[in-house]
Amino acid sequence: MTTTPGGRHGGPSSGDIHALSGAYAVDALDDAERAEFEHHLAGCEACRWEVDSLREASALLPEIAPISPPPALRDRVLAEIATVRPLPPEVPAGSRAPEPADTVVPIRRRSRRLVTGLVAAAAAVALVGGGVTVWQPWDDEPGQEIVASPMQQVLEAEDAERYEQTFPDGAKATLVRSESMNKAVLLTEDMPPPPEGKVYELWLDHEEVGMVPAGLMEAGEHSLMLEGDPATALAAGITVEPAGGSEEPTSEPVALFPFDEA
Amino acid sequence: MEHLRPVPAGDPSPGSPAAPDLTDLLRRAARGDQAAFAQLYDATAARALGLATRVVRDPAQAEEVAQEAFLEIWRTASRFDPQRGSPLAWMMTIVHRKAVDRVRSAEAATRRDATYHRESEPVPHDATAEAAHASLEAHRVRTALGSLTPVQREALELAYFGGYTHTEVATMLELPVGTAKTRIRDGLIRLRDTMGVGA
Numbered sequence: 001m002t003t004t005p006g007g008r009h010g011g012p013s014s015g016d017i018h019a020l021s022g023a024y025a026v027d028a029l030d031d032a033e034r035a036e037f038e039h040h041l042a043g044c045e046a047c048r049w050e051v052d053s054l055r056e057a058s059a060l061l062p063e064i065a066p067i068s069p070p071p072a073l074r075d076r077v078l079a080e081i082a083t084v085r086p087l088p089p090e091v092p093a094g095s096r097a098p099e100p101a102d103t104v105v106p107i108r109r110r111s112r113r114l115v116t117g118l119v120a121a122a123a124a125v126a127l128v129g130g131g132v133t134v135w136q137p138w139d140d141e142p143g144q145e146i147v148a149s150p151m152q153q154v155l156e157a158e159d160a161e162r163y164e165q166t167f168p169d170g171a172k173a174t175l176v177r178s179e180s181m182n183k184a185v186l187l188t189e190d191m192p193p194p195p196e197g198k199v200y201e202l203w204l205d206h207e208e209v210g211m212v213p214a215g216l217m218e219a220g221e222h223s224l225m226l227e228g229d230p231a232t233a234l235a236a237g238i239t240v241e242p243a244g245g246s247e248e249p250t251s252e253p254v255a256l257f258p259f260d261e262a
Numbered sequence: 263m264e265h266l267r268p269v270p271a272g273d274p275s276p277g278s279p280a281a282p283d284l285t286d287l288l289r290r291a292a293r294g295d296q297a298a299f300a301q302l303y304d305a306t307a308a309r310a311l312g313l314a315t316r317v318v319r320d321p322a323q324a325e326e327v328a329q330e331a332f333l334e335i336w337r338t339a340s341r342f343d344p345q346r347g348s349p350l351a352w353m354m355t356i357v358h359r360k361a362v363d364r365v366r367s368a369e370a371a372t373r374r375d376a377t378y379h380r381e382s383e384p385v386p387h388d389a390t391a392e393a394a395h396a397s398l399e400a401h402r403v404r405t406a407l408g409s410l411t412p413v414q415r416e417a418l419e420l421a422y423f424g425g426y427t428h429t430e431v432a433t434m435l436e437l438p439v440g441t442a443k444t445r446i447r448d449g450l451i452r453l454r455d456t457m458g459v460g461a
Contacts, residue, residue, distance in 0.1 A: 016440075019443055019444055019447060020428075020443055021447055022443060022444075022446040022447025022448070022449070022450045022451070023421065023427070023428040023442075023443040023446050023447065025450060026358070026418070026421045026422045026446060026450070027358055027359055027362040027421075027425070028421035028422075028426065028427050028428045028431065028443070028446060029427060029428065030427050030429065033427075048346075052346045052347045052351075052460070053347075053454055053459070053460030054447070054450040054451070054454060054460070055347060055351045055352075055354075055355050056347055056348060056351045056454060056459040056460045057450045057451075057453040057454035057457060057459055057460060058351075058354070058355075058358070058422055058450060058453075059348070059350050059351035059353075059354040059355065060399075060403045060406075060453065060457055060459065061313075061403065061407075061422055061423070062309035062310070062312050062313040062316075062354055062357075063309060063397070063399050063400045063403045064400050064403050064404055064407075065312040065313070065315075065316055065423075066308035066309050066311075066312040066400075067308060067311045067312040067315050067324075068308055068311075069307045069308060069310075069311045069325070069328065070325070073307070073311070073325050073328065073329060074300075074303060074304075074307065076329055077303060077307075077328075077329050077332045077333070078296065078299070078300055078303070080329065080333055081296060081299060081332070081333060081336040082296060084333060084336060084337055085294075085337075086291065086292050086293070086294055086336060086337055086338075086339055086340060087337055087338055087340055087341065088340060089292070089340035089341070090340070090341060150444065182448060206455075209455075212455070227451070228451060228455070229451060229452065229455055
């Protein structure tokens with residue numbers, strides 16, 4: 001077990017723990033961090049999605065360094081497996097069908113959606129309800145001694161751009177993007193919680209790719225670091241999606257933030 | 263067989279014209295089909311051994327790691343969930359974990375001595391010897407890697423091919439604690455998005 005020079009500050013904020021997804025995906029966490037992140041992962045669909053997707057990326061790397069295995073290795077492997085019984089499938093509460101599900105998970109390449117259309121749609125949609133929440137975006141970031149939290153770094157970035165959207169009921173959503181950091185943070189104020197069984201899902205609109213999932217904001221959350229590449233995105237958007245989020249938007253956006261051209 | 267998360271997405275036939283369907287082979291292997299597993303091995307062993315070798319360096323140990331990994335893949339094939347990713351990602355995750363476990367347990371004692379700096383250089387990423395094996399896919403991966411910032415790429419390669427923790431990577435690259443993990447993640451995200459893979 002390794003210890004960081006400054007010691008691991010107890011209980012990283014949620015922003016910090018999300019940021020471990022990449023290191024987790026490539027086995028670059030120490031045992032304590034790994035346990036901590038796996039605990040978090042059990043309850044964070046966004047991180048599960050991200051880890052899976054990042055493993056797709058890392059799995060490409062061996063492509064650049066193949067080594068032809070000696071025939072003897074093949075013989076050993078095949079001889080060994082002949083003596084080992086494969087495990088039965090796990091059958092957790094109805095989640096595993098005997099055959100892979102027929103539903104094809106949509107791949108990411110989608111035709112580009114017109115930002116202007118979405119802006120119009122967003123403008124036409126009003127949020128219902130009117131919960132009263134106090135905006136305390138840094139509430140969950142207790143004094144980080146060494147460096148500012150990733151979220152704070154974005155908010156305080158020199159090139160931070162702010163995009164605000166207010167809703168008829170007074171709710172406000174602010175998106176802060178730092179192009180140099182390739183990060184964006186969503187802050188909400190007086191935003192009513194999503195309807196029962198729904199979440200707010202964030203999206204980044206990329207040219208020729210379309211809407212790419214950028215994270216989920218659960219009820220009770222008021223700030224979120226977007227995943228993905230905000231620096232190259234054309235816009236960010238928010239939709240209401242079924243719990244767990246969607247692969248692509250299934251409803252009109254409640255907010256859209258077209259980014260200024262660099 | 264549908265390709266749930268094709269590698270690469272939207273490009274059905276990247277290099278080899280008759281790439282076997284790994285999902286199908288895995289499913290058959292889970293039922294005890296050794297011939298299917300042999301095909302699975304043939305389709306992936308070069309990458310598995312290449313990865314193991316990058317991490318553990320020693321060729322004999324790398325073969326052991328690859329063998330352990332394939333045994334694990336055989337044993338747990340039924341646990342592969344195509345909803346969550348591609349067979350290749352699942353398999354390489356197992357290989358990588360075995361390789362990392364090997365180096366970490368081997369070095370556990372010395373690592374406690376607080377010497378993170380290793381004499382060995384980071385693995386060179388453009389070894390020309392590999393050019394002979396260069397496939398179209400490998401070329402695409404290299405190109406995608408080239409789109410990373412140097413520090414993203416260095417951090418990612420130290421973590422993935424070097425088997426170092428993000429804290430160790432930060433120390434090796436003289437980055438503030440906590441920033442290496444961001445570099446690794448950002449690099450992976452860029453790689454993912456450039457290659458068009460991922461959920």
